[in-house]
Each structure stands twice: as structure tokens, then as C-alpha cells.
Amino acid sequence: MEVDLHKLKVNDPFLGQYQQLVRDVVIPYQWDALNDRIAEAEPSHAIENFRIAAGQQAGEFYGMVFQDSDVAKWLEAVAWSLCQKPDAELEKTADEVIELIAAAQCEDGYLNTYFTVKAPGERWTNLAECHELYCAGHLIEAGVAFFQATSKRRLLEVVCRLADHIDSVFGPDGNQLHGYPGHPEIELALMRLYDVTQEPRYMALANYFVEQRGTQPHFYDIEYEKRGKTSFWNTYGPAWMVMDKPYSQAHLPLAEQTTAVGHAVRFVYLMAGVAHLARLSKNEGKRQDCLRLWKNMVQRQLYITGGIGSQSSGEAFSSDYDLPNDTVYAESCASIGLMMFARRMLELEADSQYADVMERALYNTVLGGMALDGKHFFYVNPLEVQPKALKFNHIYDHVKPVRQRWFGCACCPPNIARLLTSLGHYIYTPREEALYINLYVGNQAEIPVGEKTLRLRISGDYPWQEQVKIVIESPSALNHTLALRLPDWCEGAQLTLNGAPVTQDIRQGYLHIQHLWQEGDTLMLTLPMPVRRVYGNPLVRHQAGQVALQRGPLVYCLEQADNGEALHNLLLPRDARFTVFEGKGLFAHKMLIQAPGYRKHAENADAQKLWSYDHPLATPHSQTLTFIPWFSWANRGEGEMRIWVREAE
Amino acid sequence: MEVDLHKLKVNDPFLGQYQQLVRDVVIPYQWDALNDRIAEAEPSHAIENFRIAAGQQAGEFYGMVFQDSDVAKWLEAVAWSLCQKPDAELEKTADEVIELIAAAQCEDGYLNTYFTVKAPGERWTNLAECHELYCAGHLIEAGVAFFQATSKRRLLEVVCRLADHIDSVFGPDGNQLHGYPGHPEIELALMRLYDVTQEPRYMALANYFVEQRGTQPHFYDIEYEKRGKTSFWNTYGPAWMVMDKPYSQAHLPLAEQTTAVGHAVRFVYLMAGVAHLARLSKNEGKRQDCLRLWKNMVQRQLYITGGIGSQSSGEAFSSDYDLPNDTVYAESCASIGLMMFARRMLELEADSQYADVMERALYNTVLGGMALDGKHFFYVNPLEVQPKALKFNHIYDHVKPVRQRWFGCACCPPNIARLLTSLGHYIYTPREEALYINLYVGNQAEIPVGEKTLRLRISGDYPWQEQVKIVIESPSALNHTLALRLPDWCEGAQLTLNGAPVTQDIRQGYLHIQHLWQEGDTLMLTLPMPVRRVYGNPLVRHQAGQVALQRGPLVYCLEQADNGEALHNLLLPRDARFTVFEGKGLFAHKMLIQAPGYRKHAENADAQKLWSYDHPLATPHSQTLTFIPWFSWANRGEGEMRIWVREAE
Helix, strand or coil: CCCCHHHEEECCCCHHHHHHHHHHHHHHHHHHHHCCCCCCCCCCCHHHHHHHHCCCCCCCCCCCCCCHHHHHHHHHHHHHHHHHCCCHHHHHHHHHHHHHHHHHCCCCCCCCHHHHHHCHHHCCCCCCCCCHHHHHHHHHHHHHHHHHHHCCCHHHHHHHHHHHHHHHHECCCCCCECCCCCCCCHHHHHHHHHHHHCCHHHHHHHHHHHHHCCCCCCHHHHHHHHCCCCCCCCCCCCCHHHHCHHHHCCCCCHHHCCCCCCEHHHHHHHHHHHHHHHHHCCCHHHHHHHHHHHHHHHHHCECCCCCECCECHHHECCCCCCCCCCCCCCCHHHHHHHHHHHHHHHHHCCCHHHHHHHHHHHHHHHHHCECCCCCCECCCCCCEECHHHHCCCHHHCCCCCCCECCCCCCCHHHHHHHHHHCCHHHHEEECCCCEEECCCCCEEEEEEECCEEEEEEEEECCCCCCEEEEEECCCCCEEEEEEEECCCCCCCCEEEECCEECCCEEECCEEEEEEEECCCCEEEEECCCCCEEEEECCCCHHHCCEEEEEECCEEEEEEHHHHCCCHHHEEEECCCCCEEEECCHHHCCCEEEEEEEEEEECCCHHHCCCEEECCCCCEEEEEEEEEEEHHHCCCCCCCCEECCEEEEC | CCCCHHHEEECCCCHHHHHHHHHHHHHHHHHHHHCCCCCCCCCCCHHHHHHHHCCCCCCCCCCCCCCHHHHHHHHHHHHHHHHHCCCHHHHHHHHHHHHHHHHHCCCCCCCCHHHHHHCHHHCCCCCCCCCHHHHHHHHHHHHHHHHHHHCCCHHHHHHHHHHHHHHHHECCCCCCECCCCCCCCHHHHHHHHHHHHCCHHHHHHHHHHHHHCCCCCCHHHHHHHHCCCCCCCCCCCCCHHHHCHHHHCCCCCHHHCCCCCCEHHHHHHHHHHHHHHHHHCCCHHHHHHHHHHHHHHHHHCECCCCCECCECHHHECCCCCCCCCCCCCCCHHHHHHHHHHHHHHHHHCCCHHHHHHHHHHHHHHHHHCECCCCCCECCCCCCEECHHHHCCCHHHCCCCCCCECCCCCCCHHHHHHHHHHCCHHHHEEECCCCEEECCCCCEEEEEEECCEEEEEEEEECCCCCCEEEEEECCCCCEEEEEEEECCCCCCCCEEEECCEECCCEEECCEEEEEEEECCCCEEEEECCCCCEEEEECCCCHHHCCEEEEEECCEEEEEEHHHHCCCHHHEEEECCCCCEEEECCHHHCCCEEEEEEEEEEECCCHHHCCCEEECCCCCEEEEEEEEEEEHHHCCCCCCCCEECCEEEEC
């Protein structure tokens, strides 16, 4: 079901720029980072670790236990980037890295620089805490991607040997380990490996990992006892990662889990793998698990920005309707994982709700995770920031008021890079009955339909303009159905085919048009983009009395740079009319919103008491409120920011 | 300036009950706790530690490094209680404890069970972390109190020997330590000891501790190096208590400190000592330090409940105007310390603002710290609680939805007990020019005025009723000024003397009446107590758009038991009229408030999406809102609570 990225060229005026930024800035910058050539960033040592493991250099392992995965994610981003734009020099660098990885692989197929260099006797003794299968998963993903991108089998063979080794170590036999990863990732990686190799052992192994998860006696406890109760992470107390089983979704077998819990990235990585597995294994139980847990997540625990993980402790979900705006975690990687999960759900079910969430995550948290210069990144994505308070109140220790350069734990930047370069995988879901168009990203694609090929081009200026044009470019006529997503934020969508209105056959959020497509056939989809007021579910206390603005898929926010300090004193009247206009400078080609509002103003409030009786200190003064797309916040230095704004009746 | 508690009988219908509760329930219960006779509570071991230190029993030290202070605070509560109501059996028990303490004292006067039993070689090697001077301070306070209460010198002599020992260890000489306590307390204790002994060395030592604080080279670093960089507390990283100098107000000399910072209890304990010292040493610099830091605290960092310490991390202040309602710490002990600081400020300055804060702390956070059964206590006092969220979001780990029994770190319960039993110290400030009446607690007192004695009785039903009656009971006439505090929450106070209106001579918030007082002279003070709406300073984002209710000194709140779930959906109209009425059952003799309001209601919100476009899901339904005095919340099991309520224009 995966679109071949050689046959899909993103030429979107908006996201195309991001892809270019990844190619021109992020990938070279991250390559420098992996090689410790960025003076002001924390050292990575990731390439060095491979050299040491390969015996090419002396030294000690340095970095996180999952440092290898940064290299794998970088390679995956390179692979997808090469599909978009061949680059001989970059490919040569990647080939060299792949040779290095191959050299670091052990005789038996094992591959992990931490254990090979630092603790060779401790292989597979601490799955709960040590990310061994997680790193393997990322390497497998890189191997699959590099094969798909270049047809070169070198890394694919390395990771097949790795997967074969893992398959020999894990399984139901008496001499095998009955474990599964503390940090899921390998499940989805094995499914991707199965996609390209069709080796049934890989799907069976993914299935084994999923089905072992959360069973009793608990594997985490067994291995913990076996290794003499040593513990790797003590952040929240001794062996907390072993003890806190919901943290890694290992408290119960998946079939008994009812809510999205624990570390948000782990949850969505796991579920992406399960959805892939459910589809290919045609397993109704696992499909139900996906539907049930998806529903809990999006109906009770999702931010309007497509962020998940409402608390810093454990980078985790908290509970239904608990969605604080300022202490939220909403890791960039979690929204990337959410897109991966959503994409697999779309492959499982032709229902636009999954694409709605995917789009929301992409255009808000994922884009917002990277600065417009491609060199600064958010790990945590708050919906409200008061910089003055961040410095002193430790509930905000995880929140940064501006994007940072490379992190010590650098999962997010390379993850954003691989997501943006592989965007083509998210635009379409080709199914037998129809080609589903999920995202209106400008692109030109060739998609197999039976024996034939459908060529089409999507253009427009999404998400800023309402018109999307889809032109058929297949030289020979082809009978097929196109299914166009009608976004959840959109009312009154209109479609014409060659200028004539199309009868709206809408199923599960997609508008279906069956047609004998000829070269030059032109669909014009109009998605009205008035500014929408968004109101939170009354059970969410953090949004009570407040409103958020959305236009198209973009959530907007107030920033201090436009609106002054104390954003909590700004009110948007219920009946305020909005002006939508193109910004300047940093906001050129971006649509901004203004509305007449007011500020509860207090002359010299700083000299007043903390409270007053009977009459408010503050009187309202008229003020024009300026909203910018939230993904573009914090590109003008430190300042307050707020998505949910008080509404005056 | 201290009123003799033998000559002051609290007979207040409201607070008198609390005093009785302390006598009848808290003191015996805490005695059981100190002796580990309460099965369901965490063990204390505090008495046991003294027995072991005294060589009367074998065993190991157990408990916090400051466990001794629990015994000292209990003894202090007993002392004040004996003033109110002699109790031969209790006094005998106390005498035995005092003998035990005396037996645990070392030859040289040193007295601390942790170091004596567990680490005798480490005395005075870790002032930053180990509470040695803090425990000494509490023992000194107990010694002073017991002497004042019973005229028995036994414990006073013990603590004088202890103070003398400390005086020999600390000071400017080359062979002395130039240190000061990580946890202030001894400063105020030494000033109290000076009050009863008039020994100038004790004031000089307090002065030394205050003036050494925060100087460079930093004593914490010096002793840290000297002891080989060992660390006692690693909660927030190695030796954090040494490194984080603002935590214990040791980052700068006091004269250079501009804001209330760090651990809130330490701050107010320190400042209580400094205010006492500033007055008796007539030191203008220290007086200015008190005024400046008081002002920052009450104008920028004080909760409406008289709580201080807006964050759990470090049980500390955060920054100006950062006053979250749900993640707040607001430790009961901090509000007790705030009362102690305020009382010293009143002795320093005849200004009612200090009494206003003292009253606010007393009637809200301090009373709220103890359940109406006298057996359950809050350590943390939030202004908003959502029990469902507490369990899963770790920003609430410190918050309990209901009061708990004795704690592992049991500072608050005995502190509440000693505060309530010594309430008489806070009611009056006798000054040469006038007798200042700070609190309208019902009592009968004899207060020296020059060579004579002024006898008076205050009665009424404060804080529920508006009338306060003050009757002079001195048998012989006496010319003096009474200065009656006009509370900040009160407008239109009226005063009559023997039925005739009194000309209002108001200075710094006190109404002064000079008169030749005769037996039977009767002052009737009327303090109108309409329900007041309180509005937060516009710089406090956590109160924006919300209102709190106060009647008299009492802050009110909504509880789920009366108003249902999702209190954030309740709105109080700007023009709603209030009904004040006496409650029933638990609320008998307490005034409750009702008002017509409404609820933003959503049928079946749980089945709806997390957000909706353009029109709110919730429509308003009329609902009567019932407010209870906040100090009495959480006496009906677990439920939501909220002080700041949304106001509808």
C-alpha cells in the first residue's frame, strides 16, 4: 500500500520548502552533529560509537543507550531525500555510514554499539530499560528505506541478519527469551521489513512481540531478577522503568488495555506496528485493539495541536480530559508517531478521521517542532507559555520558550527530518477500490492501479488557499475511483470535474468519484477556510471560558511580539469579525488573523495589591488581536504565547 | 511585648473549640504518634531516638534528620496548653520527656539524637543540609515556652547549656565555625531565649547567624569541601541543597536580597527572627530588610488563603505573580511561619497590614490544615483540586484530595498544635503608646500598662457575626489608648463607647481611642460582613476572568458535594445576590453562602469530541451555587474543590 517515493514528487509551495530545508540544512547539520562538529551543541558521539564498535578506532562508548538510533534516523531521512532529489555526494556519505554499520555488526548478526563496546556480556538482559530492540527497529527502518530509495541491498542485508539474529533469540521455545521491547519500535520496523522481503518470520516475530506484551509472569520482572536487580534508569526511583509497567504499555496484554497510557511515543510506535500487523494478519482482535485505543486517545487525550502526552513525568499521557496547556509535554516525536499510527489506521480503515488527526499533527506540532531556519527544534510543544514563570517554577522545567539546537537526547530533530522527507507516504492511501487522497500537499505522482498507472498532479496553495486542483496526467484512460478527503474543519466543500459540479457521494469522510479518467481531466476542490472558533469539550477544565482559532488545518495563537504582555488579559468578543491577511517578513506567504478585541487593562498593576474587593482593578481597553499560525511561534525571540484565549460573551 | 498566656484565656466560641480539640485530641494523638502507638500511621520513633541517645535503650536512630523537632513542638504545644488549662497528668508526662531530653544531652551541652546516636563524629559538619541548628532552635523554643508556662527551669537550663555550647562553636574567632543554619529557626529561638534570660550573648549569636548568611566565601561550599563533598539529600541532584543557595535564602547577604525566594518555611522563620532582632537591636538596616522582603511577599507571592510557596519543588516560592491554584504547595507550616513573621512585624511597626495577613493565614490555611476531627492534616493546601487528575498527572504528586493522618515528615501537625495553643500571643500587641488589638478572638486578658493592669474581655461570634464587644474589667480606672484593627476586608466599621459613637482616629489601619477606662466601659465594634467579591491583580494569570468570595476574613470555595462535578463549568453572574445562612451538621454554627448562578452544561459531554467548531457544546442551565468556608473543605470525602470561580459579565 506504500507509494513509491521515486514516483511522487512533492512540489508544494509550503511543505516543499520544508523538504528543501531538510535537504539543504537539516541533513547536513545533523551529519555534523552526529560527527560532533557543532561546537555549541552537546556532543553526540554517535558515529564515533560505530567506529569504536567496528574496531576502527579505540575509545569508549558515549551518549544515550539508544544513541545508535540517531544515525539510523538520519540514514532514513537521507534515503527519502535521495528519492526526491538524487545527490551523489550525499549517497556516497550514506554508503560509507552503511559500511561502517556493517563493520560494527557482530558475527552472529547482533548490532548495537552500546552493548558491543561497553557491555558485551549484557546483551538482551535488560529489555525493559535498554532500548536494544528499539535501536534494532530504527536500523531495520533505515535498511528498508535505503533499499526502497536506492535499490541497494547492503544495509537491507545487514538488518535482515540482525532481524534473523533477533528471531533466533526471541520466541516461544524453551531456549529462547520470551521478552519484548521496553520501547516499542521494532514491531513496526519488522512489518516494514516484511513488506519488502515478504519473509513470514518477520511478521511472526512482530506478532510474537505484540502478543507477549503485558503477559504474566511479567518478563520485566523475570529479567530483573535474573540480572540481580540492577537498574539502568533511576530518574523516578530505583528501577522505575521496570516497576511502572503502564509507562511502556506493558501492564496488561494489549487486548485488555482500554486507555492510551504511559510514554506517548512508545504508545504510538507500538500501535503503528499493531495496526500494520492487524491489517496484514487480518486479525480482528488486534483491529479492535487499535480502534478502541485510538478512540480513547483522540476523544479524551489529544490536544488541538495534534500533540499527545499531557505531562512531563514519563513524557506521558495522564488521564481523560486532563489537558493542561502550560505544563504539557506534547513531544514532537509523539506527534510524528501519531502520524505513523494514523497512516496505518488509514490503511486499515478507509475513514477520514484518521487523516484529520494526521493532518492536525503535521501542520501544527510536527511543523512547529522545527524553526524556520531548520537548525532549532522543540522537543516539548506547549500551548501556552509565560517565559517569566518558566525560570522559577519547576513544573516548567521541561518547557523551553524558544527552540533549542541539537539535544543531548536527540530523538526529535532526526525524526522530524525523516518524517518530512517521507511525506509522500502520507498523502495517498492506495486501496483496491479507490485511491484515497488524505492530504492536499502539492505533488505529482504515479500510482499503480491494477496493471495500469494513474498519474496525477495536485496543486494549489494549501493550507493558505481554499482551492485544490487535481489534474489527471495519465496518457491512457483508466477507470478508477478517487476518494477525496473532506476535512473535519471544513463545511461546504465543493467539487467540480472539468467545470461541472460533482454529485457528492460521501463515505466515511471521503468524497468518492468513479470516472474513466483521461489525460487533462481536472478536479477543482474548494475547501472553504473561514476562521473557525474552536470550543473545548466542557469536561476539559483547562479550556473553560476560552476559545481557540483555526483556519484550515492550522491552529492559531497570540504572541507577545504582536499583542504585548499578559495575554491572559486579552478577550475576544463572541461576535468579533475576523480579518485574514498575508503577513510580512517571517510571515510572508502565511495568512494571519486579526480581530477587534480588548484588554482587561490595569494602569500600573505592578504597584497594586494582589487582589481587590468588589470592583475589578482592570477596565477593558480596545485592542486589535493578532493571531499567527501556532507552528510559527517563537521565531521572534522569547515571549508569551497562548492558543486558548478568553472569550467575552 | 509578649502577653503572658496565663493571663489570657481564649473563650472564643469558634477558635476555642479548636484549642479544645488540640488539648483533647491532637496533643494525646501526637503523643501516641511520637511513641509509635498509631498502627496505621508511619512510625515516628522520635521518643525512642531520645531514649537511645540517653543510653536508656539500645537501638538505631530512625526517622528524619530533624525528627527531634517533633518532640520539641509537641512540648511547646503542651506548655501553652497548660497555660490555658492546667493538667497535672499531662504536665507529668511532659516533665518526664524533659528529663529524657536532659538525659540525652551531652556533657558539653550538645543535644541532637541523630548525630549523637548515628554520626557522633559528624557534628556541625553539614549545616546546609542537616538541620542541627534547626532542631536546637525548636528545643530552645520549647524550653522558653515551658518556662513561661510552668515557671519550671529544667528545660530552660538544658537549652541554655545547648545555646551556650552553640555560642562556643559558632562565631568570628579563628577556632570557631563561621556558619549558619541551612534551615533557619534558631535565630527566632535565640531571640525568644534572650527575651526570657536577657543574656546578650544570645541576641549576639542570632545576629551573627543573620549577618553571616549568604556571605562569601560561601560557608556551604567551605564545609562541603571540608567534609569530602558528601551529601545528605539528593532529591534534585547531588548536593542540591548545598548548590541551590536561594533555596535556603543563602544566595546573598540579607541586605542584598530583594524578593522572597526558596523554601517558604525557611524564609518566614528566618524573617521572624530578623524582625525580632531588628526591633530589639534597633537596627535600621535589618528593619528595611524586613519591610522590603515582606512587601515583595505580600504584594507578589501571597495566595488569597494566606498560603505561600507556589511550587512543590523545594516547597518554595516561584516568582512574582506566579500563583497557580492547583499545583501550589502552600504548606501549612509556611502559613504558621507567616503568622510568626507577621506578629514580629506588628511588634516592629504598628501597621494593620501585618495583622491583615496574619488573620488571613490563620482563618484560612492554618485552620484548613487540620480536619474538624483533629486527627487529619493537610501538609499542602491547594486552592483548586480535581481528584481524578491527581492520580495520573505527576504535577500533582504532592497534592492530597483529603487530609491525611500523621506524616513521615511530620512537621505540620505539631506546628498547628503549638500555633493554636499559643493563639493568645497573636491577639494583642502591647506597645507603650497603645494596646493594639489585632484579632477579634473572644478572650479575657490582663495586660500590664505601666505599673497598672488593664483587664478586658473581647466577645462576639467572630468570624461569623459582625459585632465585637470589648468590655473593660479593670477594677481601677486607667488612662490608655486602645487601638482596634480595622480589617482590610471591612468597609464602614462603626464603634461605640458605652453606646455613643466614637470619633474615628485611624492610624495605619487601627482605630485609636484614648480614654480613662473604667470597669464596665463597653466598646461595640461593628464590622460589616457582606459577601465580598475578590478580584485578582491582572498580572496573575491563574485568576483571570474569575472571582473569589470572602466574608469577613474567610475565603469561600465551591465543593463537589454541594455543586456537582466539573466546577470549572459553573459561572457566578456579576450581579448575583448572595444569601448567607447557617449550615447544618458539619456546618452548624458556620455561615454558608448561596447565589444564583449557572452551569455551562453539556448533555452527555463524555460521548462528544474533544472540541467543536463555531458553537459551544455547552448551554447554560440555572444552578444555585453553594459556597463553604474554604478551611472546612475536604471534610466530606474526596471531591472537586475550587476557590476562584468563573464570573459571567
